[in-house]
Amino acid sequence: MMLTESPIRRLDAKAPGLAEELKRDLDIDITRCLECGKCSGGCSYAHGFDYTPRKMVQLIKLEERGKLLRMRALWTCLSCQLCLDRCPSSIDMPRILDYLRGKAYAERLNDVHPEIEKFYEIMLSDIRNNGRISETLMMARFNFATRRYFSNADLGMKLFFKGKLKLFGPKTKNLNSLRALFAKLLFRSPAEQEPS
């Protein structure tokens, strides 16, 4: 019997909830991981991550939900699919990250890369409102929302002179079907996230 709680973390062999959740919801079995690191050595941006993909698998095994949902790499992963294609066990890491990011978004846990989330939201609100996106308006709204008034300004000028910036483009006509999808499938409505 222990009188004081041990300062040493105690391991429990029982499969953690998150691993079981991934198996159930995504049919992805992380026990297949060989811990080889091939995913992480070739990852497009692991050199800028707080956790490499291999470490993420370990976080799942250790039920570190909080770390996973708040990590920077959740937002700076490029979804380039390299890790999946190189994995000797074909573990679909990009899909796991989509799943976790969706949760982090729904639970408003992203305080590491709000600008990336904002960009996605602006893009999605464009799609919800028009069915398609207009890069020019989207960029303007993004720069305004993140107060980066001069970000990419050089590029903007170049594009302007090339005639590549157009304010309005063709829209999707049947927007009702799209809005139904947004209403049911996006955890948070992009409307409530419009730049104030």
Next chain:
Amino acid sequence: MAVAFYPGCSHHALAEEYDRSARTICAHLQLELKEVEDWNCCGATAAHSLSPDLSLALNMRNLSQVKKMGLDEVITPCSGCFNRLKVAAHEIEHHPAALQNFAAMAQCELPSQVNVRHLLQFILEQYPSQQIESLVKKPLRGLKLAAYYGCLLTRPAAVVQFDDPEQPVALDGLMRSLGAQTVTWSHKAECCGGGFSASEPGIAGDLGGQILASAKDAGAEAIVAACPLCQMNLDSRQALGCDLPIVYFTQLMGLAFGYGWNEMRFSKLLTSPKPLLSRLGLL
């Protein structure tokens, strides 16, 4: 031959030269492109990043629009759109029950068996190289290209099933059919970071810069691309001293088929290929 065509949002402004050159060479190949009626954005990285289901549903709707036209194949020139459409088609085939739900939400029929191909894939699989070669009026002799495929055109291999995800060769082969040379280089299928060109330009600059440097190191004088996001991103990441033109494969096909500078809208590219093409007598 007629096929459904999904142009993607960038066709209208940012990648107008890709759209115009693609339509011109398709007409030249006697391929009738029927634009998908009332298509919607594929959602790109934004949709699958915040809601993977929304991404599937948006593209399920696009595929159902193709079916509505009485067609069962759609081609697109954008690797990002291609990937999202292809993943949706794959999910419809493998998890029809979940997708059936989305179809009910969007009040459309679940589109089954819609074949999705990238424009590059379609051209390569539909037109034998001899046929392409026979159409070449102005061989691109002396043009040393790095064929760039990026990440989403060939990955994930199990879903996309096009070319090799690590050492793809399709675009190299097509360029050689046009008389150009392609270099051996190691970044043909690395990610350019284009998805972050607006929101995290630092990442896009880092990855795009590595690709430009690798192409230059391998002796390429231009990069040929098959995706508007890749093209735009690479072309805007040219650091000091790097001036590699990033051209669309459709522009080079058009050039080889006898179309001119203006028709292929080369002037729309940020880094002008004029000095290079003039030097080689290709203009």
Next chain:
Amino acid sequence: MSEKATALIIGGGIAGMEAALKLGQGGYRAVLAEKDHSLGGTVSKLCSSFPRWEDPQDLLRLKEQQLQSLETISILRDTEITGIEKKKGTFHATWKNSSGEEGALNAQAVIVATGFDLFDASIYGEYGYGIYPGVVNSLEFEQVLKDHTDGKAALPRNIAFFKCVGSRDRSKGHPYCSKICCMYTAKQAGTAKNLSPESKCYVFYMDYRAAGKEYEEFVRSVIEEKQVRYVRGRPSKVVMEKGQLLVRFEDTLIGAPMEVAVDMVVLASAVIPKPATRRLAEMLGLKTDEYGFIEAEYGSAVKAQENIFFAGGCGFAVETIGASAQGAAAAAEVMALFNKGGKP
């Protein structure tokens, strides 16, 4: 069984040679058919051996000398077995040699010893085998070592060794461990350091498997004495940078992506069955596993079926000493069969 009972041994590598040797030394008759001119199979391509840094060619010379002194053993060089069938307890085999001659022979027992192949590493586009000069497989590297020893071509300065290329990879269809790579990679890296002490050698590993007599000590000596740098992590990609090969990997102990510049990359490709093994297994109706390696009957390490035995790499990856032991075991099975109830 009659005193003329003959065993047909298919494959003259170290396993087949050892089987023939034991049968011959016991006074039994055997025909050893080898498709190449020289005997020795894979071992004939090796530059050194583990765990004692011996020259494998010395071993082959010794075995071949011993074989040649045996009257009951005939060796068919440059000869392939083109067909074989069993009728009333006798195997009728046909053969063809490189000069186009054909023939037939009968045998009362068969030992399959066809060896193994290496997985085609070009399937991993990310490693650039067949694309970048300087990326070789492990058997090709044995030749690089030999060329250096013979003064034909100098060893590249810095070398990276990748283990598990094809092995332990479900996505490429070979989930199994190829068993011998950990040891021969240690040997190759150590040999490179012996030949060129100023070279830098990096061995990339997921773990190293050194289960054998003196094996662990051997690997440790390569790390500690030969100063071969072991790096834990499965390499992800080889890129070209200014004419050099750059290996990208995660150091999985520190958890950071890293890269290292080298002049040569050696891929320890998975051990796979030879097409010849599949053909023979089909002709003889032998049971094989899902990869095409011959399966043993319950209770024996080397018996495939009634009067049919196997030894060496056609059953699974095995090192030189193990292949020899299996050859001897197969010979013992044949002797027991031929000598049922008395002397031959």
